[in-house]
Amino acid sequence: MELVRRDESDTVVICVHPGGMPTRSYMQLATQMTDYSWHLVELSLNRRYASAVGKSDLPSTILSEIADEVIEELGELWESKRICLLGWSFGGVLASEMARRRHDASCGVILLDSIAPRLFDDVMDGTQPDRLVRLSRTQVVTVRWFTDYMRVLKQVDWEIEGSDAHNLSEEALIELMCSRLIEKGGLPASTSTVGFSKVYREFAKGMNRNIAIILAHQPETVDYPLHLIRSEYPLYEIFHIHEDMGWGKLATDLSVSSVPFGHYDMLLSQPSLDHISVQIEKMSRRLT
Incomplete structure (x- = not known):
């Protein structure tokens, strides 16, 4: 355009x-x-x-x-x-x-x-690209990037503990993130978990696509x-x-x-x- x-x-x-x-x-x-x-x-x-x-x-x-x-x-x-x-x-x-x-x-x-x-080619060991792919698909990294993204997009100070990202199922983590954002004023109280989960999953898919193309x-x-x-x-x-x-x-x-x-x-x-x-x-x- x-x-x-x-x-x-x-x-x-x-x-x-x-x-x-x-x-x-x-x-x-x-x-x-x-x-x-x-x-x-x-x-x-x-x-x-x-x-x-x-x-x-x-x-x-x-x-x-x-x-x-x-x-x-x-x-x-x-x-x-x-x-x-x-x-x-x-x-x-x-x-x-x-x-x-x-x-x-x-x-x-x-x-x-x-x-x-x-x-990472020739920088560390030869398996580093594969390690990076696996890393990018972990819930911990996705949540960290998504947290930064929503912090800037919604202008809200919020955080998700790394232990939560490690230990919770995806569904439980999505519910926690949604309620935390509502609590901090980043989302309206009427926001549904279903709608929020679509935003999170689309973000994760886009992130994984970009890394896959690069590698x-x-x-x-x-x-x-x-x-x-x-x-x-x-x-x-x-x-x-x-x-x-x-x-x-x-x-x-x-x-x-x-x-x-x-x-x-x-x-x-x-x-x-x-x-x-x-x-x-x-x-x-x-x-x-």
Whole structure:
């Protein structure tokens, strides 16, 4: 979708968003950065991306197939003279794959807290990718990420004990989370457990899909400009085992900065948006 189209602009910013969090921050950036034409790819509407939900044995070509579909949908916009791809979370992984198709210095990527494909290859032992898949599907990790997500989305201070996530069945845990959010004012008192369980399970399925796609992909080294903006409060510490979140193994032209916010609120804080805008300005000056 078009956020703010400015035909006189030399640089097009394409925001690649995997869904979940509100997209209003991109409009805020578009409003304050008037020298650019702004467009948004909402991945939740992408057919190939949607088809990967619930699957764990994905082909190694899956990320490339999603990138090809997005580029086809962008049409003539993809032929713009200069493109800055801005990808949050999994959107950054897809943006990095899309940029490979430009084959020149006219496209750069800004990653917002994105984990590099195959982060752990040659970093720890060879079984680490399988361990990461199993880890991502544990109730403990899902609940931790979901807690952070709802804290930011609903602007409510709430927590679920790790022991509860370890010991309760999924049904009992969903009931506990629902009642806790209602108690803290994050949900209306009329919220049903059934409705809330759909939200939680959709979140878990989306999280597992993104990790499965990343781990199935066989990345190649890239030489286009790439800048990573890390959150200082990661979803899970293991993803920040390296300052560059694994991108240093793939990108020959990489720079890194950070913002003092978490994975989810880095898109909703004005100081963070200001930092992102500075990096977009720097990236645009490098594009030829």
